[in-house]
Amino acid sequence: MVSIEDVAKEAGVSIATVSRVLNGSGYVSEETELKVLQAMKKLGYRPSLTARALAKKKAFNVGLLISTRIFELLSTELGEFYRIMISAIENSAEIYRLDVRILNFETEEIPKMDGYIIVGSDMEKEQIESLAKSSKVVLLDHYIEGLRVDSIVSDGYDGVYFVTELAISSGFNTIAHLHGPLKYFGFRDRYNGYIAAMTKYGRLPITMEYDELHEDVETALRKLFRDRKPDLIICSNDVIALQTLKKLQEWGVRIPEDVSVVGFDDIPSAAKNNLSTLRVQKSEMGLNAVKRLFELLNHQSTHPYKQCVYATYVKRGSSLV
Amino acid sequence: MVSIEDVAKEAGVSIATVSRVLNGSGYVSEETELKVLQAMKKLGYRPSLTARALAKKKAFNVGLLISTRIFELLSTELGEFYRIMISAIENSAEIYRLDVRILNFETEEIPKMDGYIIVGSDMEKEQIESLAKSSKVVLLDHYIEGLRVDSIVSDGYDGVYFVTELAISSGFNTIAHLHGPLKYFGFRDRYNGYIAAMTKYGRLPITMEYDELHEDVETALRKLFRDRKPDLIICSNDVIALQTLKKLQEWGVRIPEDVSVVGFDDIPSAAKNNLSTLRVQKSEMGLNAVKRLFELLNHQSTHPYKQCVYATYVKRGSSLV
DNA sequence: GTAGTGTATGTAAGCGTTTACCTATAAATA
């Protein structure tokens, strides 16, 4: 590996000078700059990002932007999902010398900071867009189509594909998917994974949409059971799965002997109710958000991407698969 | 930030000893180890990955696994796609101290190396799976559903969503999607992006599947034009788009006045034929593959993910959008 | 008793950068 020292030697200057032209800091004569530039090119020099990161003391400050909804959730049992993510962020931020400040973007003026991590899907597209224009931004557990902002999400497509395929190869016959409104990316993503797996193995998809916040699960389930009783219901998330579980038990259906039920997210009540589920890697995602933001903050200019962290299947008592 | 030195001081030992318990290397008495562990916990110590990476000289060797098909492509004009990716890999590998060796996995025995980057989609699922079991593996420009191997792909969903949305907001009325076989993930991904955007804006999707390698584009286009003539055709890839372009011109259709055509990939002939397209960020993806493999090779154990690099829209003469 | 061996720990030299601080000119100002 060619180092800054090699370049300095080649150009006949000190490493400080090379560093200066590298960073555009301090005084360097045009003549010297040219010599250095040529030496770099000649040797094919590429600065070590690692060394640079280590040497720079620069402590960035980053805002952790959270909505009122999530803020309030945080102090309840349901907030565990975000609590885990946020504490992962705070822990890993230290490694990268990031000063994290938690902010409610709905009630407070957003102060100018080096970068932002936006948690969850409550911020408007326009606000994200304008924030991303002037700062480094990473979306955590959120993604907006066509916006091209760095995002970290759980891979719903792959997760649901995985259990569906697993179920098929374990001999399940009638695999249904009970999903939330497809206008939401997350639900659609999971839905697509289900469809892809079923299609791949020549199975007929059996799906039912239902809004877990405004509709009754009973109606949806009745419709779902009308033609053939499924032996496995894969639900869009744990809330839907738990409602399903409860209703089926009311009906006297044996779980998992008659019907297996699988959720998505792994919220705390999933474990309590013995629900098999696809676990969203919350702390891993938090850590990755920090890592990615750090990258952006340092050697900027890398092309943005969406990072889909694979979900992990957690088998519990609600399913035979 | 609490450093190894702080821990050493707290535990009353040297930093070398702390490093030893950190890495499980060399001799450390149980008693000392306990002291160190306690000091770490007390101070909330987290080792700096940056410093660690810098200090480790360890040069890993990695295999760049390529199929015969791609190997042969490499020396032709069509191979530019992979040539760019591969040279990006070779360049960035140096930064990370990776010794890259290019291998044809179909003709040569795969030698034992620290990690592998598998380029393209020609390797069998089973072989990838077994390779990933004993080594660190990154898939480049490939992704296998349900396998959960680290992958770098171009975000077809987002890319096609982006142009579709752009076209809708630019006043296009009849936007069609001419796509390759949906059994392939890449085509399906792009297709889903198109569907999502059209649905979002209440437009009726107009789609036509066609196998660019075995079927004739004329038939597909005739079917596509039967009901309403589209004013924009978004194609699954550049090859399809170029065939479309040619056929339309044969028919005397004016491009882009009558019909706009957009492709995907940005292969060299796209530029030559003035085709608007979604550019796959080849060198960025190559670089990211290296970076990700390096992460895996070092502080292993991070949870795998699929990285979807956003495509960039490149407007050329074939479209008004 | 002397040498050899296994165990335990410390010392210090890197790894490739950045940057505070210092020195040396030449030009500008008094």
Added chain:
DNA sequence: TATTTATAGGTAAACGCTTACATACACTAC
């Protein structure tokens, strides 16, 4: 002419870690 000031570039100390090497002690083997 003497003093300031802007410009140019060098020196060396960090940054937090790993690791080769040195040291020290307690055994065992002859």
